[in-house]
Amino acid sequence: MIGSVIDAIEITTRIIAMIFAVIGIFFFIVGTTGLLRLPDFYCRTHAATKCDTLGSCSILLGLAIYEKFSFEALKILVLFALVLISSPTMGHAIARAAFRRGLQPWRKVAPPPLIEETEKEAKAE
Amino acid sequence: MDKKTIILTFSLWIFWIILTTSFKVAILIIGLILSFFVAILCRGLLAGHMETIKISRKQFGRFILYVPYLITQIIKANIDVAERVLDPRLPISPIIIRFKFPLDSHLAQLTMANSITLTPGTLTVDIQDNTFFIHCLAEEHAENIFGWALQEHVIRVYEEKEK
Amino acid sequence: MSTFYLYVGIILIANAFLCLYRAFRGPTVPDRILAVNIVGTKTLVILVLIAYIFRQAMYLDVALVYGLLNFIITVAAARYLETGKIRGDWERD
Numbered sequence: 018m019i020g021s022v023i024d025a026i027e028i029t030t031r032i033i034a035m036i037f038a039v040i041g042i043f044f045f046i047v048g049t050t051g052l053l054r055l056p057d058f059y060c061r062t063h064a065a066t067k068c069d070t071l072g073s074c075s076i077l078l079g080l081a082i083y084e085k086f087s088f089e090a091l092k093i094l095v096l097f098a099l100v101l102i103s104s105p106t107m108g109h110a111i112a113r114a115a116f117r118r119g120l121q122p123w124r125k126v127a128p129p130p131l132i133e134e135t136e137k138e139a140k141a142e
Numbered sequence: 143m144d145k146k147t148i149i150l151t152f153s154l155w156i157f158w159i160i161l162t163t164s165f166k167v168a169i170l171i172i173g174l175i176l177s178f179f180v181a182i183l184c185r186g187l188l189a190g191h192m193e194t195i196k197i198s199r200k201q202f203g204r205f206i207l208y209v210p211y212l213i214t215q216i217i218k219a220n221i222d223v224a225e226r227v228l229d230p231r232l233p234i235s236p237i238i239i240r241f242k243f244p245l246d247s248h249l250a251q252l253t254m255a256n257s258i259t260l261t262p263g264t265l266t267v268d269i270q271d272n273t274f275f276i277h278c279l280a281e282e283h284a285e286n287i288f289g290w291a292l293q294e295h296v297i298r299v300y301e302e303k304e305k
Numbered sequence: 306m307s308t309f310y311l312y313v314g315i316i317l318i319a320n321a322f323l324c325l326y327r328a329f330r331g332p333t334v335p336d337r338i339l340a341v342n343i344v345g346t347k348t349l350v351i352l353v354l355i356a357y358i359f360r361q362a363m364y365l366d367v368a369l370v371y372g373l374l375n376f377i378i379t380v381a382a383a384r385y386l387e388t389g390k391i392r393g394d395w396e397r398d
Contacts (some may be wrong), residue, residue, distance in 0.1 A: 038310070041350075042313060043224075044224070045317060047220075047224045048320075049323045049324055051223065052343065054227060055227070058339070060234060063223060063277075065339055066260075067216075067223050092161075092365045099369070099373070100372065103376040104346065106376070107379040111338050111339055112268075113383070114335065120335065124236065161366060
């Protein structure tokens, strides 16, 4: 009786971990596709930060559930928090550096002088 | 030996325990001594920022209540980006907009910036004083950015500090 | 289960190499930094998977330090790009 309950828990956690890992792989592939396909740096940052955060968090969470909240699972959760906090921060740091160096964003139509305009307005205020 | 050093020592000690995963008395004492020395050496570096990240208990509770909303937003954002990236026509029309955020506290601004980055189609590019420069992946994201549910959520989390 | 995670790791390594193409191709410096940062995040996940597959809890510490270093390297590179210097305050020249 107890053995069958333990088996059921084992199988459930295994299936949950597999689902999380498949979701993670899907978003990693989307992130890579975005990184290769999108036309300019800012758009690539969108794909890279969002999809990589969710992809790695999903795989790590699945693994932590599969480890059934032992000490290893605690370490994996620390890694999870690290990725969740640091990944948007890194994207923001690079984007800010590019913006302050004056990298123009790609526009679908003919590019109006967007950055100079907004900077002038910001200084005027 | 002020309060900051003690807080720093104990947070470093908890990190040590998580890293070593061992409860032998000798290792715990070594960890405590090492984290005390690190706390004294790095106090100027780490404790100088402690005032800017001070958070009351109520705010922390409301922050925990804010997390589920953020998670749904993250999932929505990822599905949105996935749709746009995998679409062969590549339906994007990027634009940079500015918007003013009313709170001054650094922690509120940090939460807002990271939340913007994780929600659909928007990315914080720069913060100058209270003005956020946001890169939007498509123009419809820029249109529904004003009068935004997210901003009200963040203000509700941190509003007490402003009174 | 460890065979499944082995395949996950292989797919992630293939992804990481595709990201390296962006680091090789450019065209701007922020693109390269971003690509290397993404490769670092993938490496963190791969290290956790290695820790599971080979049952070596030590690799979790390696992954933790790798994540912190990746964060610091990216922020330092972005800062160098922005201000043109490593030390001193956060103003350009």
